Amino acid sequence: MLAMALETAVNQVLHLDKESPSRVKKLENRLLQLDLEGLNITLFFTFKYGNVRVRLDADGTPDTIISGTPVALFSMAEPEDADWGLPDSKVQINGDASLARDLERIFNKLDPDWEGPLTGMLGDTAGYQAAQGIRQSVEMARETARTAGKMLSDFMKVRNK
Secondary structure, three states, rough: HHHHHHHHHHHHHOOOOOOOOHHHHOOOOEEEEEOOOOOEEEEEEEEEEOOEEEEEEOOOOOOOEEEEEEHHHHHHHOOOOOOHHHHHHHHEEEEEEHHHHHHHHHHOOOOOOOOHHHHHHHHHHHHHHHHHHHHHHHHHHHHHHHHHHHHHHHHHHHOOO
16 A cells, blocks of 8 residues: 555656656656655556556566665655765665666656646636646745755764763
């Protein structure tokens, strides 16, 4: 269920940005393994027809293996926190690092059009207001995640001393 939910969410957001499917197409025939440390979950990502597929198993050898705690992996999505590649970050990348870089670029360039689908469903005024609310909520969620990640990181440093 985790893999299906993640796949659905990722593709829905990617398809709100008209450029993302063509960017994802460039990753076809590549396999990414993501190891969520502490949760003992491994996810496999493949790319086909501009969509991302997420599975719990895969045929073939991954081109890239990324492993880390969920907090450390989430920090990869924040371009302001560019220290995820440093040894202290607890993120490991093995294999073709360009796949990880290409994925990071796709998500950093992501500019979803929340307004288009919402105005079609709710009308111009309500759709615009709902899109503004989503943008503000997304930014608030990012800020909360950054703060929580920093607090957890600081706590772990103090705890390990």
